[in-house]
Amino acid sequence: MSRVHDMGGRFGDGPVVPEPEGEVFHAEWHKRALAVTLASGSLGQWNIDISRHARESLAPMDYTAFTYYEKWMAGLAELLVARGVLTEADLAGGTDADPHPLADRKLTAEAVPEVLARGGPADRDSDTAPVFKPGDRVVTRRLAQNTLVAGGHTRLPRYAAGARGEILRYHGTHVLPDSNAHDLGEAPEPLYAVVFPASELWAQPEHPNDEVVLDLWQSYLAPA
Incomplete structure (x- = not known):
């Protein structure tokens, strides 16, 4: 079942209309x-x-x-x-x-x-070593869900679940939201920028050659 807030790439919501330049608050x-x-x-x-x-x-x-x-x-x-x-x-x-x-x-x-x-920096020291490097091919978890808490918070969007991409950059180790959102500790782990072709994320993308870059934690990924 999809989560009500997980709206990225959903069909039927109309185009994204940019805010007027310089306008931050509407009221x-x-x-x-x-x-x-x-x-x-x-x-x-x-x-x-x-x-x-x-x-x-x-x-x-x-x-x-x-x-x-x-x-x-x-x-x-x-x-x-x-x-x-x-x-x-x-x-x-x-x-x-x-x-x-x-x-x-x-x-x-x-x-x-x-x-x-x-600010609130989320980068942390950790003994968890990165298993991927730039250029590696990866695939995301098939289901965009928290594996620690049923119905819990995760930063893996539904439209990117089960998608194949390529590691673009390694960001270091960062607080894992899936754990931190539920008082289970920060559980820092490697975080990567992963690039996906639009054709991998959506069945009928308007611009198939476009690319989408997502920051994803190591536990969301597996070798492709």
């Missing part, structure tokens, strides 16, 4: 949605993969009906309650006058530039 509240999400993440109660999985786990009817930042807000609300940061009563406006236990971790306006500049 003023979108800026606040981004700010609240980043500020909440700074509390240290989850990681980026957990937050992605929270958005992916929204009810299918909600996911398809919500706009981009509505998905962000819905996923954040679920996380805040699931991780015990807030209660449903808090979200409904029943705030407590006492200081929150995580108040000392709040992201202040003065700290934002430094935090954003620092």
Whole structure:
């Protein structure tokens, strides 16, 4: 069964319309949605993969009906309650006058530039050696699913499952989202840029000679 958020290459959704140059946010509240999400993440109660999985786990009817930042807000609300940061009563406006236990971790306006500049690097040292090198032919897992957690998060898109490609570049070892999204540890492993011909990904590509480059973890791949 396909996952509701896994829409890449799906037929019938129409063309991709580029945003007007220089336009980032379509509404003023979108800026606040981004700010609240980043500020909440700074509390240290989850990681980026957990937050992605929270958005992916929204009810299918909600996911398809919500706009981009509505998905962000819905996923954040679920996380805040699931991780015990807030209660449903808090979200409904029943705030407590006492200081929150995580108040000392709040992201202040003065700290934002430094935090954003620092980012969240995902490269890690690891004893797991790369088994592929640039030029090697590989094939992805036949099913785009998490092999550790049923229905869990993975960065292998459905349209690339079972596809044959070529290693373009080795990125080093990086946090494995399939593990990190479920509190199973970072489990870093080799990450590669893999190039696929469009004709390998879709039965009737509009431009068969086009290529798609995906960053894929070693456990997603096998020798072709």
